[in-house]
Amino acid sequence: MNIATAASPAHKMAVAFARVLRGVGLDAPLDSVIVFVNALEQLGLKDRNDVYWAAHSTLVRRHEDTPLFDRAFAVFWDQRIAINKSEDEPENISMTLLIDDESQKDDDNASAEPIDDENTITLRFSSIETLREKDFAEYNDAELREAEQFMTRLRLAGPPKKSLRLTKANHRGARHDIRRTMRASLQHDGEPIDRYWREPSTRLRRLVVLLDISGSMEPYARALLRFMHAAVVGRQRVEAFTFGTRLTRITKELTSRDPDRALAQTSTQVSDWSGGTRLGECLRNFNDSWGIGGMARGSIFVVLSDGWDRGDPEVLAEQMQRLNRVAFRMIWVNPLKVSPGYAPLARGMAAALPYIDDFVEGHSLEALQHLTEVISRNSNERQRMMAHA
Amino acid sequence: MSLQSVADVRSALDANNYLASDGLATAVFLAMSLNRPLLLEGEAGVGKTELAKVLATIRNSELIRLQCYEGIDAAQAMYDWDYSRQLLHLRTVEATGEASSLGADKLEGQLYSEKFLIRRALLRAIDQHEGTSPVLLIDEIDRADDEFEAYLLEVLSDFQITIPELGTYRATTPPLVVLTSNRTRDVHDALKRRCLYHWVEHPDFEREVEIVRRRVPQVNETLARQVSAAVESLRKMQLYKPPGVAETIDWATALGRLGVRELDESIVQATLGTVLKYREDHERVRDSGVAGLVKQAFERGLYND
Numbered sequence: 001m002n003i004a005t006a007a008s009p010a011h012k013m014a015v016a017f018a019r020v021l022r023g024v025g026l027d028a029p030l031d032s033v034i035v036f037v038n039a040l041e042q043l044g045l046k047d048r049n050d051v052y053w054a055a056h057s058t059l060v061r062r063h064e065d066t067p068l069f070d071r072a073f074a075v076f077w078d079q080r081i082a083i084n085k086s087e088d089e090p091e092n093i094s095m096t097l098l099i100d101d102e103s104q105k106d107d108d109n110a111s112a113e114p115i116d117d118e119n120t121i122t123l124r125f126s127s128i129e130t131l132r133e134k135d136f137a138e139y140n141d142a143e144l145r146e147a148e149q150f151m152t153r154l155r156l157a158g159p160p161k162k163s164l165r166l167t168k169a170n171h172r173g174a175r176h177d178i179r180r181t182m183r184a185s186l187q188h189d190g191e192p193i194d195r196y197w198r199e200p201s202t203r204l205r206r207l208v209v210l211l212d213i214s215g216s217m218e219p220y221a222r223a224l225l226r227f228m229h230a231a232v233v234g235r236q237r238v239e240a241f242t243f244g245t246r247l248t249r250i251t252k253e254l255t256s257r258d259p260d261r262a263l264a265q266t267s268t269q270v271s272d273w274s275g276g277t278r279l280g281e282c283l284r285n286f287n288d289s290w291g292i293g294g295m296a297r298g299s300i301f302v303v304l305s306d307g308w309d310r311g312d313p314e315v316l317a318e319q320m321q322r323l324n325r326v327a328f329r330m331i332w333v334n335p336l337k338v339s340p341g342y343a344p345l346a347r348g349m350a351a352a353l354p355y356i357d358d359f360v361e362g363h364s365l366e367a368l369q370h371l372t373e374v375i376s377r378n379s380n381e382r383q384r385m386m387a388h389a
Numbered sequence: 390m391s392l393q394s395v396a397d398v399r400s401a402l403d404a405n406n407y408l409a410s411d412g413l414a415t416a417v418f419l420a421m422s423l424n425r426p427l428l429l430e431g432e433a434g435v436g437k438t439e440l441a442k443v444l445a446t447i448r449n450s451e452l453i454r455l456q457c458y459e460g461i462d463a464a465q466a467m468y469d470w471d472y473s474r475q476l477l478h479l480r481t482v483e484a485t486g487e488a489s490s491l492g493a494d495k496l497e498g499q500l501y502s503e504k505f506l507i508r509r510a511l512l513r514a515i516d517q518h519e520g521t522s523p524v525l526l527i528d529e530i531d532r533a534d535d536e537f538e539a540y541l542l543e544v545l546s547d548f549q550i551t552i553p554e555l556g557t558y559r560a561t562t563p564p565l566v567v568l569t570s571n572r573t574r575d576v577h578d579a580l581k582r583r584c585l586y587h588w589v590e591h592p593d594f595e596r597e598v599e600i601v602r603r604r605v606p607q608v609n610e611t612l613a614r615q616v617s618a619a620v621e622s623l624r625k626m627q628l629y630k631p632p633g634v635a636e637t638i639d640w641a642t643a644l645g646r647l648g649v650r651e652l653d654e655s656i657v658q659a660t661l662g663t664v665l666k667y668r669e670d671h672e673r674v675r676d677s678g679v680a681g682l683v684k685q686a687f688e689r690g691l692y693n694d
Binding site (some may be wrong): 027054 | 395411412415416418419422423433438445451458459460462464469471475479480482483490493497500530531534540566572573574575578582583585586590613627629669677
């Protein structure tokens with residue numbers, strides 16, 4: 001196939017379509033485009049279905065990209081009008097930003113919680129997802145920059161886990177390295193004089209971080225997102241998610257070393273900034289799609305949230321319990337914990353507490369530093385606790 | 390066997406009781422005609438592994454399966470040396486007094502020859518020159534460490550393996566490679582770029598009925614429809630583990646074995662364990678009412694008559 005001389009309709013279409021895909025933010029590397037052209041040559045351009053599946057199997061590499069791909073395909077191949085809104089967004093995006101007081105709403109069944117309004121911090125919610133995509137560029141104050149510098153220096157190791165992979169041992173161990181022993185024996189006419197050993201290596205535990213980006217977390221979300229970026233860039237095996245009214249995986253978006261770029265990519269990916277919270281349902285989504293299948297298994301699981309939840313606390317409790325069964329350690333970081341008069345009154349927080357190993361603050365750099373210490377704590381307290389039980 | 394079009398692939402799969410969607414049939418056809426590995430993702434029990442098995446049957450070729458796990462390395466996936474035989478060989482050479490006349494180089498050449506080579510899955514898939522090239526199933530690639538993927542890159546793009554002592558092995562006709570992943574982690578982009586990608590969905594209702602009919606012939610049409618309908622409702626219940634096609638088939642098989650002709654409440658209660666594997670899921674179904682489930686299934690079962 002000579003690209004220079006034979007620019008068939010398939011070539012032109014494929015290249016142009018790839019540009020459309022790149023335009024909507026999908027990755028369409030040249031080698032995939034070439035495979036796509038080959039696929040089109042096999043299948044022809046006559047049948048829409050064939051073209052669709054040829055493009056889909058060669059240019060899509062993540063299931064999550066399918067909706068975006070579908071829209072690009074519709075726009076390009078069917079000459080449909082570009083729809084800017086994602087399909088799964090609710091039809092009527094609310095024009096009113098309803099702000100209501102959580103305590104009033106929930107206390108009308110007169111469950112006598114002695115809340116002193118003066119001492120309890122007022123938390124405000126929007127009860128309807130507002131889907132505002134805010135521009136991070138506005139958040140350009142010097143302090144946040146300095147904080148960023150600090151965050152990149154935080155070391156998030158965590159207790160290692162024994163790997164099944166074997167590496168060279170420096171001392172006599174339980175497992176023979178016959179391969180090396182054999183090789184070395186050739187120098188002595190096949191006499192295995194020097195013997196070598198192998199031992200299991202260790203590896204970092206996966207660190208899974210979920211950040212609450214609902215309205216009530218707004219003052220903290222910006223800074224904590226930078227913290228997550230520092231974690232993703234600074235350490236292997238980190239998975240990052242945001243949640244508000246929906247769960248969004250942002251690991252890939254955060255991998256760019258340039259924080260501004262990473263945060264910009266994230267902000268386009270996430271559509272539920274500063275909306276409501278459906279903690280339980282987001283956790284369920286996480287458990288079903290990622291967590292229980294393997295991502296959370298043996299991991300250090302960190303939730304960054306104030307624990308205010310619009311949903312059913314029982315759902316949250318149930319999902320926390322599920323996670324608790326598979327995760328190595330569960331850490332809840334609550335930026336409001338430090339506030340005077342704060343007690344974990346939020347129903348969500350109360351429901352989650354029994355399944356948490358460490359409950360820490362997250363409102364300041366100092367608190368974040370403390371968090372890294374908690375994560376890195378090289379003890380298996382939980383396992384010890386379980387052994388005693 | 391020649392599969393010249395998507396329709397051919399589809400009917401060949403069909404003849405082997407694998408009912409593929411348009412997308413999957415196209416992806417398989419392209420994988421065959423472009424010699425590209427096919428990466429399948431999707432929920433557990435939608436028939437990813439089964440596809441590879443059926444493809445091997447269709448091509449009348451060997452199925453070579455590499456089950457990935459944490460810690461798998463080249464020695465377990467590509468090749469290894471048979472050390473105990475090497476040692477024995479050394480002893481023999483020594484005992485017969487050959488060793489001194491051979492010299493170190495010759496001796497080494499003897500030890501690292503094909504005679505002592507253990508061929509693992511990847512080498513076997515590539516170093517096969519008779520008959521149709523095999524189907525290589527690399528199952529649950531996400532369980533392997535990410536370092537392992539790097540080994541796969543050479544194998545899957547050039548279909549060759551280099552053994553320093555013996556040289557490079559190259560496939561005369563590349564094997565048909567099927568990779569599956571359950572997405573416990575993202576497969577590396579470099580690997581994905583070498584593959585065609587397809588996400589396998591649960592089948593729609595009519596196709597699922599057809600699958601049950603084909604796989605479990607002892608079950609009558611009505612029961613097949615009822616079972617598929619019940620599973621379809623179960624999938625909408627937000628269970629921990631929504632049942633896959635594999636579970637549907639298990640359930641239908643169990644019901645067939647019990648001689649059931651139609652679903653009723655007590656039989657669903659008794660056999661639910663073939664479909665749902667979590668206590669919480671059982672509770673959820675019980676809370677929402679088995680009767681409702683059966684009623685719905687009953688109605689769908691009648692639909693066509």
